[in-house]
Amino acid sequence: xxxxxxxxxxxxxxxxxxxxxxxELVALLAAERYGPNGPPIDTTFAEIxxxxxxxxxxxxxxxxxxxxxxxxxxxxxxxxxxxxxxxxSDAAENKKTRPLQTQDGKIPLAEPALHCPTCDRDFFPSAExxxx
Ligand SMILES: [Zn+2]
Numbered sequence: 001x002x003x004x005x006x007x008x009x010x011x012x013x014x015x016x017x018x019x020x021x022x023x024e025l026v027a028l029l030a031a032e033r034y035g036p037n038g039p040p041i042d043t044t045f046a047e048i049x050x051x052x053x054x055x056x057x058x059x060x061x062x063x064x065x066x067x068x069x070x071x072x073x074x075x076x077x078x079x080x081x082x083x084x085x086x087x088x089s090d091a092a093e094n095k096k097t098r099p100l101q102t103q104d105g106k107i108p109l110a111e112p113a114l115h116c117p118t119c120d121r122d123f124f125p126s127a128e129x130x131x132x
Contacts, residue, residue, distance in 0.1 A: 029055055057105055060102070060103070061102060064102050064107050071110075072111070072112045072126060076089055077125075078125030080119055080123060081123055085116055087114025087116055097109055111124055
């Protein structure tokens with residue numbers, strides 16, 4: 001029984017190192033759920049599929065969260081959309097997140113906020129830009 005074609009195609013997007021770690025993670029998660037000997041004989045396919053699906057969603061949300069945090073680093077400096085003055089970053093305020101519904105469930109979305117001292121208002125450079 002050969003490996004599923006699509007499965008192999010998807011894995012070919014990954015480097016050899018990432019493929020190896022991916023396979024290790026799969027084995028680790030499987031053992032977390034069912035122990036080192038795998039699912040017991042009375043396990044249904046639906047139960048196995050449900051675990052795979054939930055774990056896939058968890059991985060999807062983690063990737064979304066990781067990447068949106070990295071992406072938010074691009075928006076540490078921006079001009080006020082009202083007056084054009086440079087926004088000031090407040091370290092604490094700048095770490096704000098809001099819940100975002102993704103295809104795989106809710107994640108805390110990083111939404112960097114800057115403050116305009118002239119207008120005394122906060123603005124969200126990533127949001128302003130995505131409205132263009
Ligand atoms: Zn302003």
